[in-house]
Amino acid sequence: MANNQVKSRRRFLTDAALLTGGIFVASGLNPFGKLLYAVERKNPKGPWYGMGIDLEKCIGCGRCADACKTENDVPREPFFFRTWVEQYTILNDGSVKITSPNGGIDGFKQMYPDEEIFKSFFVPKMCNHCENSPCVQVCPVGATYESPEGIALLDSSYCIGCRYCVQACPYGCRYIHPTRKVVDKCTMCYHRITKGLLPACVEVCPKGAKIFGDLNDPKSDLVKFKKEYSWQVLKPHMNTDPKVFYNGLRAEVR
């Protein structure tokens, strides 16, 4: 009996020690938990901006790409875009044809006869303002950074023009400005949204296919959009966590 008591006391002590030690170790590891469990509200006191794009509504007029160039002084040549529109045409034989002549600014012409076409649709593209931006990660001087509102921005007076970020962006959203010789990219019209205005591309869209909003605000149009539609993001396997959400995105779109 006495022997049993000693044994159980010993067990109690080892269990207690293990428990205390476990708690101690777990608290030590707590900061690393962020790496494991990602769900956490970003910028809890302010907005956390994103964009919804409803492909069902996009008519491929290209006004968004045009307005962006005007608003942000993007060179007019067809090699420099902060946002552009792609036309996808899936033929009956399953082949995928994509074009984006001048980023869609001059509109699109369907090159295939109707009877050959299985489906055709437009996809506006822009910087995805990823939560895990590879571009922010690789910038060697920190000229590319994330604003408190979750916008991937660039300090052009600091950029050295090494182009590593252009290589790192999986979405082709960055370009070297031909005269400034530094990187340029979509800012989600930061100069407008911080004044309560909409981004230029959203403002001009005649069909309301682009929905700008605050992901932290449950009443925002964007949160409603995300609730209503089964949205998708581009290249989810890259684990970049884009904040541009598409409704009606097909697997062909890359």
Add this chain to the structure above:
Amino acid sequence: MGPHYQHLYDMLSKVDGYIYPNEIDLNWSILIVLYPYITGLVAGAFILASLERVFKVKVLKPTYTIALLSALAFLLVATMPLISHLGKPLRFFEIMITPHFTSAMAIFGFIYIWYLMVVLLLEIWFDYRRDLVLWSQEKKGIMKRVYKILTLGVTDISPKALKWDDRLGYAITVIGIPSAFLLHGYVGFIFGSVKANPWWSTVLMPVIFIFSAMVSGIALVMFIFMMVNYIRKKLIDMNCLDAIAKFLLVALILDFALEGLDQVHRIYEAEESFQILDLLVKGKLTYTLFLFQWGLGMLVPILILGYLQMFKSNARLRRILYLITSLLVLIGIFFMRWNVVIGGQLFSKSFYGFTAFKLKLIGTEGIGMASIWIILPFLILLFLFWLLSPWKRHPEEGGS
């Protein structure tokens, strides 16, 4: 439309399939091909030098100083292509002053400085200190002063001091080997860590870079060693040359095996990007990959060196074959860098098409500029051979 954009409009007609509109121009061109190429030569030459010093491969003794000075000559130029390709070259120092530590590129400056100041310069200084002191006593006029400055005021050449030189030099070489691996493995990581680019993104990239660096560095020292003896009209030490060839063969086989493993892995896994990479390899990279990198740059050298290992040939034939081999390897590794850097940007990240690349003759990204950065190290090397002449060194007393 200004003439500024004419080349881009010309390129528009060469686009194959669909690319994102911002992808028409290659962002990294010939200068970024040279960057890993030159860094690799440095790392490889150093590793050959350390074979003699640390692993006591005495037969390589005649190449020790040549290898070290070659490494230094190329290392001095290594950052030049990088800086001259920047959009804002005058801001390059920002990378040292305010490095962004999550960037794989930010640390290169520090590794470079470490390698230059702590490893190479110190090792050469310790190796040459006795000669510098003696030269500063023998020479007259301005050269006397130059050598005096190079001694950094340390003029003690007693046997005890020299023993310390030797010990410290040895210690630095021991540190230098992992540093050389770090230097070039790191360059590989800059490419290998870009997950957006399936042609670059492989965990083997740093390892492949290290082994290809050894291959190219050994070939470079072999070439310079032969050239030096030819120009100085000296009979070359065939035992030494044969030994270099043996190491080159081993490095080549390892490099070939690693690159082969990488490709086999890609083909067998056949991920999402497989089709576009398959088209890339069989289309735009056919000549540079199959012919120059693997054919002439690897298989032919392996066959030649393998043949010479198995069958005895006379010295003259061996010399000719070694010369051809070293040149083939140097060209082959250049194309290996080319295929990585240029090849990785020819296909669109949409995986739906290709852009084209046309090498320009002039301009900051042209052949002219690139030639400067390739010729300059050889001029520096000539200068080093004159300043720190390996042939006018004082024979060691007592053979310590």
